[in-house]
Amino acid sequence: MLQDETHLLWYSGKKERRLSLDSVTKILIGQRTVNFERQPLPEKECQSFSLIYADGERSLDLICKDKVQAETWCTGLRALISSSNHLRILKSRKGVKSCVNSPAGYTRRKHELGIVLEEPIEISQVRSLCASPSRSLVRCLSKRLPYSSNIVCSSEPRIADPAIHDDFIEKKGDASLITEYQTSFPSGSTSQSQPFPPTKCDDVLKDILIWGEGIEGGYLGGAVDKMGNRYCARTDSLLPKLLESTENLDIKNISFGGKHAALVTRQGEVFCWGHEKGGRLGHKVDIDVFYPKIVETLNGVHVDSVACGECSTSALTHSGELYTWGVNCVGGDLLENSGNRNKWWPQKISGPLNGIYVSSVTCGEWHTAIVSSSGQLFTYGQGTFGVLGHGNLLSASQPKEVEYLKGLWVKSVACGPWHMAAVVDIKFHASNPNSSGGKLFTWGDGDKGKLGHLDQGRKTLPTCVARLMHYDFVQVSCGRMLTVGLMNTGKVCTIGTAANVQLGDPQARDKSITIIEGKLKGEFVMGVSSGSYHTAVLTSRGKVFTWGKGENGQLGLGDTEDRNSPTLVEALRERQVESVICASNYTAAICVHKSIFSTHQSSCSGCRIVFRFTRKKYNCYNCGFVFCRVCCNKKVINASLAPNNNKHHRVCSSCYAKLMK
Numbered sequence: 001m002l003q004d005e006t007h008l009l010w011y012s013g014k015k016e017r018r019l020s021l022d023s024v025t026k027i028l029i030g031q032r033t034v035n036f037e038r039q040p041l042p043e044k045e046c047q048s049f050s051l052i053y054a055d056g057e058r059s060l061d062l063i064c065k066d067k068v069q070a071e072t073w074c075t076g077l078r079a080l081i082s083s084s085n086h087l088r089i090l091k092s093r094k095g096v097k098s099c100v101n102s103p104a105g106y107t108r109r110k111h112e113l114g115i116v117l118e119e120p121i122e123i124s125q126v127r128s129l130c131a132s133p134s135r136s137l138v139r140c141l142s143k144r145l146p147y148s149s150n151i152v153c154s155s156e157p158r159i160a161d162p163a164i165h166d167d168f169i170e171k172k173g174d175a176s177l178i179t180e181y182q183t184s185f186p187s188g189s190t191s192q193s194q195p196f197p198p199t200k201c202d203d204v205l206k207d208i209l210i211w212g213e214g215i216e217g218g219y220l221g222g223a224v225d226k227m228g229n230r231y232c233a234r235t236d237s238l239l240p241k242l243l244e245s246t247e248n249l250d251i252k253n254i255s256f257g258g259k260h261a262a263l264v265t266r267q268g269e270v271f272c273w274g275h276e277k278g279g280r281l282g283h284k285v286d287i288d289v290f291y292p293k294i295v296e297t298l299n300g301v302h303v304d305s306v307a308c309g310e311c312s313t314s315a316l317t318h319s320g321e322l323y324t325w326g327v328n329c330v331g332g333d334l335l336e337n338s339g340n341r342n343k344w345w346p347q348k349i350s351g352p353l354n355g356i357y358v359s360s361v362t363c364g365e366w367h368t369a370i371v372s373s374s375g376q377l378f379t380y381g382q383g384t385f386g387v388l389g390h391g392n393l394l395s396a397s398q399p400k401e402v403e404y405l406k407g408l409w410v411k412s413v414a415c416g417p418w419h420m421a422a423v424v425d426i427k428f429h430a431s432n433p434n435s436s437g438g439k440l441f442t443w444g445d446g447d448k449g450k451l452g453h454l455d456q457g458r459k460t461l462p463t464c465v466a467r468l469m470h471y472d473f474v475q476v477s478c479g480r481m482l483t484v485g486l487m488n489t490g491k492v493c494t495i496g497t498a499a500n501v502q503l504g505d506p507q508a509r510d511k512s513i514t515i516i517e518g519k520l521k522g523e524f525v526m527g528v529s530s531g532s533y534h535t536a537v538l539t540s541r542g543k544v545f546t547w548g549k550g551e552n553g554q555l556g557l558g559d560t561e562d563r564n565s566p567t568l569v570e571a572l573r574e575r576q577v578e579s580v581i582c583a584s585n586y587t588a589a590i591c592v593h594k595s596i597f598s599t600h601q602s603s604c605s606g607c608r609i610v611f612r613f614t615r616k617k618y619n620c621y622n623c624g625f626v627f628c629r630v631c632c633n634k635k636v637i638n639a640s641l642a643p644n645n646n647k648h649h650r651v652c653s654s655c656y657a658k659l660m661k
Contacts, residue, residue: 005080008051008060019053019060024081026052027074030540033059042474042488042526045540049074205593206251206578208263209240212554212586220261220274220586238553238560240571240589244654245273245291247623248640254590256583257308257363262315263292268302270295270315278311278327279344291658297345298323309363315346320357322349322370352378352399364415364478370399375409377402377422385418386460387444393460404461411438416478419444419451421485422462423473437472437488440465442495448481449511450496456511467513468493477582479530490524492516492537500533501564502548518565519545531582537566538580544569544589552585606631606652622655636660 002009008019028050036048046067051060064070210220215237246263249271254263260274260281271292272281279286282295295315302318312326323346357373367381367388378399379388386393389402409425425438442451443459452465468485471493475486482496482503493515494503504516524540534548534555545566546555553560556569576592603610605625611617618632619625621639634656635648642649651659 019051021077021080023053024051024077025056027078027081028052028059029070029074031061033061035059035061042490042524042540045524045526046070051077207575207591207593208243208246208251208254208588209572209575209591210243210586210588211237211240211556212583213552215241215553215586220256220259236553236560237586238556238558240556240569243588244623246271248655249292251590253305253579254581254588255306255308255313255363256581256586256588257313258310258365258584260308260313261292262306262308262313264303264306264315268304268318270298270303270306272313280308280311280313280326282313282325282345284344295346305360307361307363307368309368310365312363312368314361314363314368316358316361320359320373322353322358322361323347324349324368349399352401360413362413362415364420365417367415367420368399369413369415369420371410371413375411375425377405377410377413379420385445385458387418387420389420389443389460389462391460402462405441409438412473412475414476414478414483416444416450416483417480419446419478419483420462421476421478421483423476423485424462424464426464437474440468440471440473440476440485442483448497448499450478450481450483452483452495452513465495465513475528477528477530477535479535480532482530482533482535484528484530484535486525486528486537490526490540492520492525492528494535500549501562502533502535504535504547504565506564516566519568520566527579529580529582529587531587532584534582534585534587536569536580536582536587538577542577544572544577544580546587554582554586556587604628604631606654618650620652620655621649622651622659625652627652 001007002018006021008021010017029048030045031048031050033050033052036050044063047064047070049062049064049070051062052058053060062073064073213236214220215235220243249263250266252264252266254261257274257280259277260272262270262272264270270282271294272283273289273292274281276283276286276288281289281293282297283289283293284297298315301315301323303315303323304318305316307314307316309326312324315323317323325346326343353370356376358370359373360371362369364381364387367379367383370378372378377389378401379390380396380399381388383390383393383395388394388396388400389404390396390400391404405422405424410422411425412423414421419442421440421442423438424441440452441462441464442453443462444451446453446456446458449456451459451463452467453459453463454466471485472488473485474488477484479496479502481499482494485493485495487493492504493513494505494508495513496503496511498508498510498512503512503514505514505518508514520537520539523543523545525537526540527538529536531554532549534546534550536544536546538544544556545568546557547563547566548555550557550562551560555563555567556571557563557567558571572589572591575589575594578590578592580587580589604627606627607630609615609628611628615628617626618629620627620632621641622636624641632650632652634651634653636651636656636659637648638645638659639649639651639655
């Protein structure tokens with residue numbers, strides 16, 4: 001930004017370019033211009049915006065280093081453009097003075113902002129947008145924002161500058177166009193109505209909302225009431241409900257098996273809970289656990305992610321090592337200390353994975369897939385229907401590389417009960433491992449057409465889906481009789497049977513490949529996940545859509561009806577959803593924590609009785625929720641929100657029961 005705040009300056013190669021803010025007519029958030037459709041890269045959506053100028057005929061497309069930086073620049077530029085347009089209108093009218101330069105305006109700025117505006121502000125020489133000093137933008141915000149309606153300044157105190165990546169620059173007239181990936185936003189939408197898409201917020205607390213089969217009073221949904229008593233009945237939850245047992249954990253990611261779950265905190269700790277069977281919880285004892293309990297054997301190991309199978313659990317560490325536990329999790333000869341008892345707690349896998357950095361792990365019901373940082377695919381477990389991809393029906397007790405994909409780059413893999421799917425870059429070049437998209441390969445049980453091949457027989461080797469060769473994929477997910485693929489254009493395709501209306505299109509033929517539109521038309525899908533017979537997707541606008549079987553409320557729509565096309569989950573409209581995860585007959589969403597202000601809460605979080613003049617509010621110093629005196633009459637010294645851990649502070653009955661265990 002130039003010192004007079006009238007022009008943007010940047011360098012394209014060695015050539016200096018400028019754009020007058022007076023010529024800018026619109027700011028578009030995200031990647032919605034024609035130029036952005038040439039090089040798809042969905043993960044940069046929230047960091048991008050475009051300045052439309054020359055009467056809408058040209059655009060300057062920019063990519064910032066993160067979402068906060070993009071928001072800051074958009075807010076500042078909107079203020080400058082709005083103020084510039086306002087001043088131009090005022091100056092065109094005779095006898096009208098500028099409200100910005102008037103004594104009243106000067107006094108207002110000085111009073112509201114608490115700064116001395118007449119003092120000179122030193123601004124170093126600007127060489128490019130990347131080197132632009134943040135103080136210039138601070139001055140822009142402080143001087144312009146009080147007079148720009150509908151502009152809200154970001155509460156983030158740190159202001160950074162957007163970086164233009166030379167790799168994505170190409171010339172078009174006087175503008176440098178930075179293109180990243182294709183979107184499908186409606187052309188009629190405006191930047192004011194278009195919110196920033198969801199992004200990973202690594203520095204805020206997360207909530208887990210869960211719905212579906214047996215969640216109310218079940219093993220996963222919290223089988224303990226406010227008084228610490230165990231529920232006996234298990235009922236389906238038809239709407240998303242907060243998983244209260246995780247509200248005190250700093251959640252990073254979560255995975256679900258059939259009747260157990262595992263999560264990882266940002267501190268690298270692993271918590272498991274649910275129905276114990278064969279050691280899949282990793283707690284060394286054959287006892288069900290109704291709330292997240294830390295896996296003590298992994299103390300000192302920093303875990304990045306977890307994956308749950310039917311009777312096993314796997315954990316991937318920050319250093320690329322893999323730990324597993326549970327029934328038939330791995331052959332005894334692979335474990336550092338072999339023996340049948342090792343399945344009851346985590347054991348590190350050695351053998352074929354020695355010296356290999358594991359980047360991801362995925363579990364099916366009875367098999368596991370591992371992807372290395374160099375794009376290699378390893379599988380092990382039961383080999384029924386050739387699901388392991390080794391060219392036979394044999395089982396494998398230890399990870400074995402899928403030879404058929406050697407030399408190719410496996411980017412994503414998903415496990416169904418008896419089939420697998422992978423996104424494979426068949427044109428991989430070592431100098432560009434981050435190229436966008438790949439081709440879809442499937443193998444294993446081909447019943448009901450879920451592999452997408454012309455014949456419905458089983459495939460014992462990974463086979464490219466020929467009918468989808470002209471599409472590039474970025475993610476894949478497998479249901480029981482379904483395969484769901486996410487294209488780099490934000491479109492979703494489903495492959496398999498039309499039973500349980502799981503293809504997402506009421507006109508879809510059985511055993512067909514369907515590209516879904518309906519309510520997803522005009523949306524850019526960022527992530528997909530499928531359960532046994534239902535699917536959920538998350539769009540760039542933060543919306544969650546579900547479809548398929550709804551018998552147990554797994555669609556989160558408040559009923560048990562099936563849906564034959566994508567339907568918006570209205571209950572999540574006010575939440576900032578980061579990811580959505582489908583298990584067999586239930587679904588979960590990880591959302592940014594939503595604070596509840598005590599001044600806005602009208603009833604007790606425990607007994608639900610409305611607060612009155614004589615019925616006062618008390619905060620629990622552990623969970624932070626508001627209770628009446630009866631429901632919050634216990635005191636402990638180790639409450640998580642207590643300002644002084646050496647003193648007793650009031651907590652609710654539920655937190656008291658947890659803290660006293």
